[in-house]
Amino acid sequence: MNVQTVWGKIRHVLQIISYISKGISNLPDYQAYVRHVQEKHPGQIPPTEKEFFEELLENKYGPNAKRCC
């Protein structure tokens, strides 16, 4: 195995960890959203990561947020 494949594997594992932890905290993935916009709404310019993140917070803790004991 060369260095590149090892690095690729590590990156893959990190991606999985990031996917799981983002999912558990209900954080949508920025890259996935960009892909979604490019596929489904071709004319639109996707937001920057910062804009995306700000809007996400508004959704998550805005008037429709839910919480538990």
Place this chain on the structure above:
Amino acid sequence: MELQRNVPAKKKNPFLKALLWIAIGLAGGLALSIIAFQRDEKINAIWFVVASLCTYAIAYRFYARFIANKIFSLNKNNATPAERYNDGKDYVPTNKWVLYGHHFAAIAGAGPLVGPTLAAQMGFLPGTIWIIVGAVLAGAVQDFVILIISMRRKGKSIGQIAKEEIGPVGGILALIGVFAIMVILIAVLALVVVNALKSSPWGTYTIAMTIPIALFMGFYMRYIRPGKVGEASIIGFVLLVFALISGQWVADSATLAPLFTFDGETLAWMLIIYGFLASVLPVWMLLAPRDYLSTFLKVGVIGMMAIGILIVMPEIQMPALTKFVDGSGPVFAGNLFPFLFITIACGAVSGFHALISSGTSPKLIANERHAPMVGYGGMLTESFVAVMAMVAATLLTPGLYFAINSPGAAIGADVTAAATTISSWGFTISADDINELAKNVNEESILSRTGGAPSLAVGISQIFSQIIGGPKLMGFWYHFAILFEAVFILTTIDAGTRVGRFMLQDLLGQVFKPLRKTDSMPAVYFVSALVVAGWGYFLVVGVTDPLGGINTLWPLFGIVNQMLAAIALIVATTVILKMGKKKYVWVTLVPLAWLMIVTFYAAWQKIFSDIPKIGFLKQAEVMKEAAASGKLPPTVPTIEAAHRLVFNNTLNAYLTAIFMLIIIGVLIDAMRIWYKALKSEKPLETTEEPFIQTKLGEV
């Protein structure tokens, strides 16, 4: 990134499968009978784990599948909202296991940890049985059914569903119920934190440090590396561990320790100010970073607890039943029936979960067949957390358990008096034992630290220190456990105040329009202050209550939470009847009937009981007489305190009565629909969305 898996179809041997389920059934039955009947020697905690896991497995495999197939005909080909409305953000098809993790993290909080700890005063048996049976037949059913109902309706909230399936009256009553429970929930959880941090410089310093840590993470995620939640969480976690370690230096320092030593009332006011600020500040500053930190901490510590119990295999010290089943116990007042079933709300059945099951989870679910895992399985996991909390409470020697969890009014303010009183109940303990434990966990005193958090922390520190560090690290693990509970309780306080504000803006906005604007500063400040004043009032009352605030507030919270569960089950029953599934309506009707009996019986007793410890009105009357005659009981210092008790108890009695009326209102409104549905030959029209063939593969 989408995770895809291709598992080759295995050939299943039906005979082996049947054998496996028989074995699981036998193991569970054996473990349950050991827990229930073994009296002569101490029971190992491992039997609690076996009994609960086997019961969950069987319920999940057979009962959840029964509900999925017979009532709702869950169909893997029917597209879910995540596919129908996929917007890449709110509606996203999510991996089943990840969604299960999210759902669990969202429903589990301090509730399943505190309730079982308090209930342990009656012995381990009644609480454990209720946690397991209640979850399987009521709690998990509620979460699961509401998840399905919401999933088939674009992920609508329980309030909206109530409005559409029952009527506007039921809808508004449900909304008021949700708001009321929010206020009482925040107050009681804040009281748990106050009792855990009282005169504890280590704890107070560590929790105070979480504020600058969260602020730093907030700035990091907004300005330094926008959106990099993972990096910020790792940095935050490292800083948190440092805060925990340096907490000991603070506690040991003669100059620093007094700066972080406060009495209950001061801490309560600090929390009230904090709650107000946190709810009006932008979320990225404090709330969001704290939320990430607490989610990871929560899942991590709960996992560690499970592993810890499996490695250490502690013995249970508490008897199966104590003499306090008659309702004379010091931790909470009232008989086993109904008050045990009120005390353990979260962990067995919790109405609050209906908000999550009709919140984010139904919008993320990728396939209808994932619903049992997420809805039913998520609640089973919370029930298991409650079983672990029960283990942590009952592995303490009963004497220590009562020393930590009894209010000063019951055991006296000094160690010698407490040891004598507790020993006279038949739980032998010496003053030295109590002092030694306090010294081991680096606290000034562990006497009357009610609320469940300190008791749980002692239990956790006993388990963890047996694996890492021995007695020397008990103080560290104790404060680690306190930190873990306090962090996610504070998250609930921030976020709950915020959610409460939105609800109240919505409700008040119907009377006075300008209050509805969520971007108008005066409206936001005013309504936030109202919400904080609401829970702050109960918190201060709880802290200053000479009879011990947990005693009063926790049952009130339990009653409201179970009543919310009743509302959710009324909605579920209505939908099942409208679908024409009369034959299976017992699935929700039986738990509903049980909850109605328990909550109404408990609420009735809380209002009208002749025993002052239980009945609000009687307590008010006793205090009124005491104030008039000037003969105050030793626990009530002044006439003003007695007058305050009169007012508070009367208020609590009215509140409880209002909750009862709300439930009766929703039930009557729903029964109108039930009657229509039962008379009708055909299923009634519901708001369920029509079938659409899914185009998703395996997610």
